[in-house]
Amino acid sequence: MFERGHFIDGREMPGASTRNADVMDPSSGSVLGRVALASKDEVEKAVTSASKAFPDWSATNPQRRARVLFRFKELVENDIETLARLISAEHGKVLADARGDVQRGLEVIEFACGIPHLQKGEYTEGAGPGIDVYSIRQPLGVGVGITPFNFPAMIPMWMFGVAIACGNTFICKPSERDPSAPMRLAELMMEAGAPEGVLNVVNGDKEAVNLLISDPRVSAVSFVGSSAIAQAIYEACAHNGKRVQAFGGAKNHLIVLPDADLDNAVNQLIGGAFGSAGERCMATPVAVPVGEDTADKLVQMLKPRVESLKIGHPFDKESDVGPLVTRAHVERVRNYIEMGVKEGAELVVDGRNIALQGLEEGYYLGGSLFDQVTPTMKSYQDEIFGPVLQIVRAPDFETALRLPSEHQYGNGVAIFTRNGSAAREFAARVNVGMVGVNVPIPVPLSYYSFGGWKRSGFGDTNQHGPDGVRFWTKLKTVTQRWPEDVSQASYSIPVME
Numbered sequence: 001m002f003e004r005g006h007f008i009d010g011r012e013m014p015g016a017s018t019r020n021a022d023v024m025d026p027s028s029g030s031v032l033g034r035v036a037l038a039s040k041d042e043v044e045k046a047v048t049s050a051s052k053a054f055p056d057w058s059a060t061n062p063q064r065r066a067r068v069l070f071r072f073k074e075l076v077e078n079d080i081e082t083l084a085r086l087i088s089a090e091h092g093k094v095l096a097d098a099r100g101d102v103q104r105g106l107e108v109i110e111f112a113c114g115i116p117h118l119q120k121g122e123y124t125e126g127a128g129p130g131i132d133v134y135s136i137r138q139p140l141g142v143g144v145g146i147t148p149f150n151f152p153a154m155i156p157m158w159m160f161g162v163a164i165a166c167g168n169t170f171i172c173k174p175s176e177r178d179p180s181a182p183m184r185l186a187e188l189m190m191e192a193g194a195p196e197g198v199l200n201v202v203n204g205d206k207e208a209v210n211l212l213i214s215d216p217r218v219s220a221v222s223f224v225g226s227s228a229i230a231q232a233i234y235e236a237c238a239h240n241g242k243r244v245q246a247f248g249g250a251k252n253h254l255i256v257l258p259d260a261d262l263d264n265a266v267n268q269l270i271g272g273a274f275g276s277a278g279e280r281c282m283a284t285p286v287a288v289p290v291g292e293d294t295a296d297k298l299v300q301m302l303k304p305r306v307e308s309l310k311i312g313h314p315f316d317k318e319s320d321v322g323p324l325v326t327r328a329h330v331e332r333v334r335n336y337i338e339m340g341v342k343e344g345a346e347l348v349v350d351g352r353n354i355a356l357q358g359l360e361e362g363y364y365l366g367g368s369l370f371d372q373v374t375p376t377m378k379s380y381q382d383e384i385f386g387p388v389l390q391i392v393r394a395p396d397f398e399t400a401l402r403l404p405s406e407h408q409y410g411n412g413v414a415i416f417t418r419n420g421s422a423a424r425e426f427a428a429r430v431n432v433g434m435v436g437v438n439v440p441i442p443v444p445l446s447y448y449s450f451g452g453w454k455r456s457g458f459g460d461t462n463q464h465g466p467d468g469v470r471f472w473t474k475l476k477t478v479t480q481r482w483p484e485d486v487s488q489a490s491y492s493i494p495v496m497e
Contacts, residue, residue, distance in 0.1 A: 002033035004179045006042055006203055007186040009049040010196030016042060021176045021205070026092035026323035027313050029361030035179045038204035043211040046200040050142040050169040051217050053197030058139045058167040062116040065165055072192035073109045076102065079188060083181055087152055088314040090178035092323040092363065093276045095315060104443070105157030108464045111446040112165035118469050119166060128494075131481045137473035139167030140243065141219035144212045146233065147182070148224045149175035149325055150279045156182050158450070159222045160199055162468035164189075168220075171200045173212060177325055179203050213237050220472065222463070223247065224281070227383075227409070227455040234458035245459035245471055247281070249383040250411030250452060253404040254284040254440060255426070257397070257417040258294045264438070265416040266301045272414075272440035273389040274309060274367050277324050281456075282412050282434075282441045286373075286380070286390050288400045295393045299348060299371050306349045306367040306389065313359065321387060323363040330363045333386030337368050340379040340390070346371040351387060375403060383409065397422065405431035411452030412442050433457065 004023070005014040015036020023033045038046075057065075076083070084098035093101070112118075121135040145159035152174060160170040174182040182201050189199045202208055213221055213236050220243040223233045227248030237244035254272065256265050272284035287302075289295035312319035324330050334352055341347050351366030365387055373380050373390040380390060394400040404413045414436035415426045423437045433452040436442030444450055444465065451462025461471040 001031065002180075004033060004035040004183060004203060006036065006038060006046065007183055007199075007201035008042070008046045009200070010190050012183065012187070015203070023090055023177065023179065024326065025089060026325055026363045027359055029327065029363065032089060035176050035203050037176065038202045038208040040211055043202055043204070043208055043215070046171050046202045047142060047212070047215050047217050049197035049200055050171055053195055054139075054141055054169045057164075057169055057195060057198050060167070062119055062165075062167075065167065066113045066115050068189075068193045069109055069113045069115075069161065069165055072189050072194070073106055073113065075188045075192055076106055076109070076185070079184070083153055083184060085315075086180040086184060087178065088322070090180055091149060091152060092314055092325055093279075094319050094322045095317070097276050098314075101151050102153045105151075105154035105161070107446040108158045108468075109161045111464060112161040115165035115469075118466075119473065127479070128481075130484065131479060133477065133479045135475055135477045137166070137469070138476055140472060140474055141168060142217055143168045143170045143472060144173065144218050144221045145170065146173045146209055146212075146221065146223040146225070147175065149177040150276065150281070152178045152181040153185065155224050156185060158463050158468075162464055163220075163222075163472045164194070164198060166469060166472040168472055169198050169200075171202055171212065171218075173202050173204060173208055176203055176205060209233075213242065214240055216240075218242060220244065221246075222471070230458050231455075243471065245451075245457075245461055245463070247451065247457050247463070248455055249385075249409055250281045250283075250456050251286060251380075251383050251407055251409045252282060252284050252412040252414070253286045253288050253392075253407070255394075255400045255404075255413070255415040256287060256289045256294055256298055257400075257415065257419065257422060258291050259418045260294075260416040261418065262294075262297055262301060266298070266305060268416070268438075268440035269302070269389070270305050270309075274306070274321055274387050277321050277365070278387045279325060279385055280441070282443050283385075284414060284440050285384060285388060286392055286403075288392050288394050288403055290394050290397060290400050292393065295371075295391065299369075299391060302369055302389070303348055306351075306369045309367045311354060311364055311366050312356065321367070324365060324386060325363065327363050329386070330365055333365060333384060333388065336379050336382070336384045336386070337388060340370050340373070340377065340388075343377040343379055345373045345377060345379065345390070375406075381408065397426075401426060401430060405429075408454060409452070409456045410454035411456035412436065414438075414440050414442055
């Protein structure tokens, strides 16, 4: 059984508080280890470490910062199997998915390696008589990332990769449910040549979060989690004068038009809805077939596929889906399935009654499939975040467009069709932040930006890509004129003639 403390000032240190939390093995329900929950003194040490490291790191030229990230990328690639096993053991996602978790984080590190170009400003010569104007992007200071359990490698790298590249120092507060991968990433960052204090990891709970977002030395906060907490983080950081981006929940729809390739749509929908046991903010838990004929065919094709999902240990190469993250979350998803039944939806496949030999105490659920779901049902309105796929039938294109557009969440949406005109119109009109066309999980590549609308995202800038650089820097504009013989003061506002 392991003990996880914190990573502060370039090294792992044991927790000094009396508060700890169990790190569970979701596949068996047994305790893997314990993680320390930070005290006020430990948060203070982390912020002090990051604050002390900031002046020198921010003054390091961008190509040298990029070299550290290049080396970090190489080290993570060499360690990807170890990281994947840490993620699978503590989160429950299958190994192939855990490797993808690391790889998608590395893609942002690759993007951040281009910081000498990305952080360049603009220059206008001769904006006025003898006057030049230029802009520069400078780092903010100490950044904080509060990251969720479902992507313990990817989302920390999304945050600290760009933040550190831009010259900031960083404190990661990961989920206490799966803390090992972020701790390993911090070790690798130090091995890559980052100075002490550039990347710290503080394990903890709400107490640590509240201390971090209220500390006046913290300049910016990035958060991913539930919408209720995202809004609270956003409001608290704004009140404390901090730059903040806070990403919340989702209820992503996958629209299936009558002309779609149904075999392809079903294949993509199965992976999008049930991969990682549905514990993804970019999962596709709602399918919207247009027309009764399309709906009947889609349900007929989905039913045997959902029934045949192989639920098993995350280290088993034959497993399609591993366990959920906690026993409490299993019960939460079960309650939503029961809610759907009571609301009048048709439960086509019931995944609640699953028992795996030798893993009876694990946090497993099979795939569940609902048909005849309506927009008034609470089970449709809420984010379930589990292996549950709901079918909401739409009579026409306009209804299918309206469903995701009017939903409280606006993270992602997808449309499957062979009709380019319909896809183009849908992408232009839908009130959702990220759109996929014949792509079930429309997570943008690292050189674009990730972020949802409505209650899926609070703040003006998104993760990684150009928005990531904008978020982790502040813009300074310089207007300069070298001295001339100016004999009189001017009392009018300067104009460029």
